[in-house]
Amino acid sequence: MSMSETLTLYRRLPTRMSACVVASEGELAHLESQFPEEFQQLFTGIASPAHAALPALPAIQPNVLVIEVNPSLPGSVGRIEQARARFPDLPIIAAVEQLDLGKVRTLMRLGIKDVVALPFNADELLPTVIDLSTEQTGGSAGLAPMHAVAHSSGGIGASTVVSHLAAAIVDQDPDARCCIVDLDFQFGEQASLFGVSADASVVDCLEAGDRLDWDIIGNAVTKARKGIDLLAAPRDIPPPETIDTERLLGLLTMLRQHYDHVLLDFPAAWSNAALSAACACDRLLLLVDQSVRSISRAAKTIALLDSVDVSREHVGLIVNRAEKRLFQTISTQDVGQTLGREIVATLPLVKSGLPEAQVRGVLLSEEDPRGAFAKAFGQLAQSIALTDEDPA
Template sequence: MRSELNIAGNSGTELPMNAFVVASPAHIARLDGAVGGSRTSKLNTIALDAGQPVPTNVMDQAEMLVLEIDPNSEASLLRMEQVRRERPNLPLLAAVENADLRLVRALLRQGVADVVALPFDFDELFTQVIDAAAANSHAAGMDRLAPMATMVHAVGGTGATTILTHLASAIADEGTCGSRVCLIDLDLQFGEVATQMGLTPQNSVLDLLEAGERLDGDLIRDTAVQTKYGHYIIAAPAQITPLEDVDVDRLLRMLTLARREYDYVLLDLPVNWTNWSLSAALACTDMLVLTDQSITGLRQTKRCLELFDMMDVPRDNMRLIVNRAEKKMFQSIGVHEVSDTLHRTVAATIAKDKAGLDSAQDQGILLGEVNKKAPFVKDVAKLAEMMCQRHGGQG
């Protein structure tokens, strides 16, 4: 039997999520009677004996579940295991009669958010459900990780940093991914992100990697510098830093914290692969594999793709980008030949800039500030749109 309790009429507060209470008919009847039979759609009651499985439609619809548990019934314990198995992230409150401290601790260790006393007291139940909903909302916010992308370039001089500096601004302008976009320069020896933005930050990514236990969201925000285009950068160190000095665990923790602070994170990696740079690339939700239309570029790109296949990187996470693309009449290897050679679909092309890009970089500005209609600018904007669409406009 299913009914719906009138929460707002009794407390003046509406539940923020769709909660179900599954308990024996006697306990459900008492709970239904406590609110005088009025109905709303926020707290659903399901009358089931302790051993009956939770119905499929309840498992599908529930955003929170209050489940009666009889510790002396194997069927009841199996029902709880069924819920944890099928919906491991579903907030679960255990409704128990005469629960002692030992049982409460055991249930909490099994992932139960709270223990509700039986028989139900409506006010107490409602308070516990509200508290659990608030705690779950906070945890979900803490666990939300923004998309993170890097541009893999098989050889130096392919223009990856130039594209990334423009792409960060384009993603922020596009908006559907969120406006807080951060570009982290992990090219510890030859990083040029800050230079291309005309900035000289006081702090760098090295300060974050060396922070140890002091590293937190505040320190990341303090280290990041906002550009005049709206996005943020975390610069490479001014001094050349040995690549082998990077601790992988600290790096990955720093990237996780950055993904909590910003709506979209971009990484500029060094050309040479190390354990830590490969770990950073593998942590990304998107890997933009940058190539050109030269024989050397294609050969090196193919080697990178083979490496990622060996590492079992899902091909859905990789996008092949042809940079400095020209029409076939000016180029011996066309875009279709690139796709055929690498056995991958070309996701996007970035036009070769005939003039203006080098001059803009020398001034520490983006090309769009000089020429918004430049094919390079338009292609980067299309790439930004594609990347945001891939993540459903989350932000």
């Protein structure tokens, strides 16, 4: 992970996160010389040679402790034991010269979380500290919000909603970086909606397995618009059993570490991988229209989500192709009351222009930025932003 990518992740961390580094003066000076000024508030350095006993730590306990250790010196290894006795639950990173497998095994048996080599390399140490700090404070700190859109009317409309929502988010915050992940591995069409050609896909990232890193992801994403990257669906349909759920969740976590927003475009049919991704989202937006068939399908989806303990607050409704006729059989209010979920947006019926724009790879909101359709997505983006700021 490069320093700029680490800095992006660090800016999302709560200010309470901190790390204490216990090392020799020379090692501390070398480490601090590599820091951008913004990282200075993250680290507290305590000068102490590797053979000395563990010194007193700051009054406010850090989230992570980094200790210089020389495994050939019994007193130095004892620093780890002292730290474990004082702080049983505190993640510890051992910093060791001439790192080898035997030293790593010895230290791991003492209960440390990770090992880094000396002299310190900030590009290696900083992401490790941030990852352990995130685990220590609850697992989701520092991760960008992730929202998904699912449909209940034969797959019509969800991809359109995702693409236009991403555009609305970036339009309201030009500095935001948004990533769309097309999880419709059979018929995903995000690339065509944006009029771009994708050289790689979600599946290419999953096939990297344990080798997956940001270099692979960065080469797989396609620039769809300014501020919008796309991780497209594959060109060929993969067998469903080849989609590894844990790898997919790991990929999504990495994306959330590098972008400000992650949007998922779900397939029409649920799979174990898609359901697991839904459970990992901050919110699932269920697209439904004012028809009995769509409402019935939405009710089945909500029952499925209830069965895996997705809280009702995390599921919102988007009423699609909404009409306000004098003698409307089913109103938008009826939809919300029937399904027992909050209506977060109402999208107007578009009688012309949308299919033609999609064929050309253009968003309707780009062609008609002041129209009712674009305004509806602007309101939805504002609603999501408020929810992200105050998740309670």
